[in-house]
Amino acid sequence: MGPSRLTRRAVLRSAAVATTALAAPFIHARAAAVVPRGKMVLAWHTNIAPRWLDPQQHDGGATTDNFLDVVHDALIKNFRDQLYDHLALAEHYEFTEDAKSATFRLRPGLKFHNGAPVTPADVKWSYEHYRGAWASVLHERTDGAEIVDDRTLRFEFKRPFLDFPRLIGTANVSGAGWVVPAKYYEEVGPDGFARKPIGVGPYRLVAHEPGNKLEFEAFEDYYRPVHVKQFTIISVPEAATRVAMLERGEADIMYFVPGELIDRVKNNPKVMLAPVVSGSWWLEFPGFQDPKNPFHDKRVREAVSLAIDREAINDAESGGMGRVSGNWINDDVQYAIDWPKFPRDIAKAKALMKEAGYPNGFNVDWVTPAPNYYSRGERVVSQLQNIGIRSKLQVMERAVFQKRLEGGLKEWPGVQIIMNGARIGASWANWYESNFKCGGYLAADRICLRDLDAKFEKYMSSDQPAERKTLAEQIQREILEDYYFVPVFRHAFVNAIGPRIAAQRWQDVFQTAVTTGYAYPWEDIELKEAEAAEK
Amino acid sequence: MRQFMIRRAFYAIVTLFILSLTIFTVVRLTGDPVTLLAEPGARAEDLDRVRSEWGLDRSWPVQYLAFVKNVFTGQLGESFNYEMPVSTLYFQRLPNSLELALAATLISFLIGIPAGIISAVRVNSFWDNFGKIVALLGLSIPGFWLGLVLILVFSVWLHWLPTSGQGGVQHLIMPALALGWYFAASLLRLTRSSMLEVLRSEYIKLAHLKGLPGYVVLAMHAFKNALIPVLTLAGINLVVMINAAVIIEVIFAWPGIGRLLYEGIFQRDFPLVQGVVMEAGIMIVLINLIIDLLYAYIDPRIRLSK
Numbered sequence: 001m002g003p004s005r006l007t008r009r010a011v012l013r014s015a016a017v018a019t020t021a022l023a024a025p026f027i028h029a030r031a032a033a034v035v036p037r038g039k040m041v042l043a044w045h046t047n048i049a050p051r052w053l054d055p056q057q058h059d060g061g062a063t064t065d066n067f068l069d070v071v072h073d074a075l076i077k078n079f080r081d082q083l084y085d086h087l088a089l090a091e092h093y094e095f096t097e098d099a100k101s102a103t104f105r106l107r108p109g110l111k112f113h114n115g116a117p118v119t120p121a122d123v124k125w126s127y128e129h130y131r132g133a134w135a136s137v138l139h140e141r142t143d144g145a146e147i148v149d150d151r152t153l154r155f156e157f158k159r160p161f162l163d164f165p166r167l168i169g170t171a172n173v174s175g176a177g178w179v180v181p182a183k184y185y186e187e188v189g190p191d192g193f194a195r196k197p198i199g200v201g202p203y204r205l206v207a208h209e210p211g212n213k214l215e216f217e218a219f220e221d222y223y224r225p226v227h228v229k230q231f232t233i234i235s236v237p238e239a240a241t242r243v244a245m246l247e248r249g250e251a252d253i254m255y256f257v258p259g260e261l262i263d264r265v266k267n268n269p270k271v272m273l274a275p276v277v278s279g280s281w282w283l284e285f286p287g288f289q290d291p292k293n294p295f296h297d298k299r300v301r302e303a304v305s306l307a308i309d310r311e312a313i314n315d316a317e318s319g320g321m322g323r324v325s326g327n328w329i330n331d332d333v334q335y336a337i338d339w340p341k342f343p344r345d346i347a348k349a350k351a352l353m354k355e356a357g358y359p360n361g362f363n364v365d366w367v368t369p370a371p372n373y374y375s376r377g378e379r380v381v382s383q384l385q386n387i388g389i390r391s392k393l394q395v396m397e398r399a400v401f402q403k404r405l406e407g408g409l410k411e412w413p414g415v416q417i418i419m420n421g422a423r424i425g426a427s428w429a430n431w432y433e434s435n436f437k438c439g440g441y442l443a444a445d446r447i448c449l450r451d452l453d454a455k456f457e458k459y460m461s462s463d464q465p466a467e468r469k470t471l472a473e474q475i476q477r478e479i480l481e482d483y484y485f486v487p488v489f490r491h492a493f494v495n496a497i498g499p500r501i502a503a504q505r506w507q508d509v510f511q512t513a514v515t516t517g518y519a520y521p522w523e524d525i526e527l528k529e530a531e532a533a534e535k
Numbered sequence: 536m537r538q539f540m541i542r543r544a545f546y547a548i549v550t551l552f553i554l555s556l557t558i559f560t561v562v563r564l565t566g567d568p569v570t571l572l573a574e575p576g577a578r579a580e581d582l583d584r585v586r587s588e589w590g591l592d593r594s595w596p597v598q599y600l601a602f603v604k605n606v607f608t609g610q611l612g613e614s615f616n617y618e619m620p621v622s623t624l625y626f627q628r629l630p631n632s633l634e635l636a637l638a639a640t641l642i643s644f645l646i647g648i649p650a651g652i653i654s655a656v657r658v659n660s661f662w663d664n665f666g667k668i669v670a671l672l673g674l675s676i677p678g679f680w681l682g683l684v685l686i687l688v689f690s691v692w693l694h695w696l697p698t699s700g701q702g703g704v705q706h707l708i709m710p711a712l713a714l715g716w717y718f719a720a721s722l723l724r725l726t727r728s729s730m731l732e733v734l735r736s737e738y739i740k741l742a743h744l745k746g747l748p749g750y751v752v753l754a755m756h757a758f759k760n761a762l763i764p765v766l767t768l769a770g771i772n773l774v775v776m777i778n779a780a781v782i783i784e785v786i787f788a789w790p791g792i793g794r795l796l797y798e799g800i801f802q803r804d805f806p807l808v809q810g811v812v813m814e815a816g817i818m819i820v821l822i823n824l825i826i827d828l829l830y831a832y833i834d835p836r837i838r839l840s841k
Contacts, residue, residue: 047798212790236788399566
């Protein structure tokens with residue numbers, strides 16, 4: 001690692017470090033002052049896979065983070081409105097200007113649930129043995145991890161690695177920055193660890209019924225105050241049952257209220273809806289590069305955009321609690337650009353269709369929405385009829401849909417529209433790479449715009465933040481200006497909060513809603529009865 | 536008898552072999568489980584790593600041999616999602632399913648058999664028509680609908696029973712009722728027809744002519760003989776309830792085998808689906824084998840017929 005230069009960023013970082021260090025004793029004092037009380041229950045909406053309790057097996061998706069944030073903790077992480085760099089286990093961290101090394105200093109006195117101290121050796125082991133999502137990239141680009149002293153660890157990179165903090169600090173992207181006890185992990189192995197995980201997070205696991213129930217107890221040595229003593233996560237796949245549990249007080253938080261039950265929850269004064277604005281949805285036109293394809297003409301793609309009633313879709317699909325935004329990439333990731341809402345103008349759309357040589361419209365073989373969101377596909381089919389685009393809805397089971405996306409253009413013959421959606425963390429580049437880039441995991445060869453891909457390659461190989469930002473914005477602008485993708489809306493992942501939870505508004509519980517649909521930080525959630533008892 | 540037993544055992548083995556082949560192939564035809572794990576931001580190399588970890592990069596014959604080997608060792612393979620031996624998961628959930636299935640069987644007996652007997656004894660009366668309506672409703676009301684209505688009425692409105700989960704007797708009432716209701720209807724119909732057949736037989740007439748009281752004829756002579764097909768059906772129903780109460784276990788968040796199967800199918804957890812289906816298959820084949828052997832023991836005509 002070369003010597004750090006004195007820059008404005010370095011000064012600001014030092015100030016932040018100093019503030020954190022000064023505040024640390026008070027944080028510990030506050031943690032000690034709070035006595036965890038009561039019990040809360042989360043009604044989880046699918047089954048519970050034990051691997052979600054093991055950060056080493058992170059699958060790169062937006063599910064694991066709900067569980068990691070209960071049992072484990074990371075060096076830095078997404079927290080409230082901080083996207084990735086909230087200081088968690090690290091008391092401070094330093095990412096050098098040349099992006100070739102990162103140094104983390106652990107908080108003093110950190111302990112695992114089994115009482116063992118958290119050491120830089122555990123951090124090093126966790127990183128080096130990590131085998132989940134992004135492991136190959138992280139390991140390939142890391143030269144080594146050096147233990148500097150009993151609380152400090154430095155990662156050295158082979159070349160500038162600008163994405164490192166975001167990759168390790170975003171809980172729904174990778175688990176490499178989440179620390180596990182090396183000795184225990186080696187003793188019990190991955191399967192044993194997933195069944196009986198030991199972490200450093202706010203709750204320790206006390207009982208585990210695989211797939212069905214997890215019972216936790218507040219970890220009193222956690223460095224932040226934990227308010228609720230017992231925490232249970234129960235798998236309840238049926239939405240109506242989850243709502244009934246909330247209404248009866250058997251559950252305190254429930255995830256995923258489907259559209260048909262939103263009014264029932266809304267009309268119950270005892271419970272509170274928590275509509276977290278989540279994934280973005282867009283339309284894409286596989287095979288549009290073919291001059292014979294009507295969508296080859298930019299005017300037709302623009303006409304589609306003008307024909308879509310985004311507000312109506314948001315109202316019907318998310319009870320109006322989603323958001324109509326201009327970009328197809330969520331705004332919580334690095335370099336995502338703000339874009340004005342696309343207007344709806346049927347007259348202009350018809351004029352564009354006429355100009356493009358389709359005054360009477362044309363037939364689309366299929367409109368295929370991402371499963372299981374078939375109703376929003378139906379709305380697109382019906383809205384496109386207003387400008388003469390006649391289409392049929394094609395429904396697919398999720399695995400088939402994914403497989404066909406991976407299969408590329410040959411899987412989407414004729415004239416087709418796909419209504420796709422995603423929530424991907426950390427960087428805009430992850431969205432582009434999987435959904436747009438030629439050869440991308442899900443894009444395959446459906447889009448393949450060489451000039452944009454060339455710019456993306458330049459972005460990826462650049463180690464100049466300013467250049468990367470310019471390229472990222474340029475690429476996104478071109479996609480939107482040329483209507484290669486037609487953004488529709490960001491849907492709401494609607495959750496609900498029961499009457500026992502102390503919350504004035506739903507954001508008090510879903511504090512990290514910018515980056516996740518889940519209710520963490522768990523340690524901050526308080527019960528009304530506990531509040532009363534404390535008074 | 537020995538030859539008969541060998542023949543039946545051979546048929547049972549062939550059935551299980553065909554079942555293993557079928558379930559192995561069918562689960563694989565449903566698609567790649569790794570694509571279900573994949574979120575839109577997933578990376579191809581990460582998914583390839585998972586495929587390799589799960590052994591899905593091996594050829595089908597190799598995977599099949601591994602599956603058969605696992606069946607023979609009793610482990611049934613390791614679940615992709617739970618990262619545990621399927622047999623461990625199965626036997627962890629089995630007591631819960633047994634508890635629910637036995638309670639549901641009891642409810643189906645309590646409703647189905649008396650109602651069937653009354654229907655048969657009072658043919659074309661009000662009670663018979665009432666029984667027919669009960670049977671019709673039982674067979675036509677979907678379990679998930681009944682379950683949700685029970686939750687709404689007894690949990691949300693009346694606050695009498697907990698909505699879901701496993702605990703004491705209170706937790707058992709609604710799922711057992713929702714599950715037993717369907718089987719009660721089928722038992723009712725079978726009891727009624729079986730009783731009608733028996734009541735029309737000569738020996739029942741003789742019993743009446745001998746001057747035996749009606750209830751004695753009914754209980755000691757008619758019901759006893761009518762019960763044989765009813766018990767056979769109840770035995771099969773019990774196996775089905777243990778292994779395939781999928782909808783009810785999902786609605787009531789009951790941690791049983793049906794829900795395990797549902798999760799396995801939903802997640803394309805090949806070893807789990809294969810394992811649960813094989814366990815259920817072995818149970819059904821064994822019960823049928825035992826019934827066949829008992830029949831043959833009781834009735835020599837069966838064991839002598841080819």
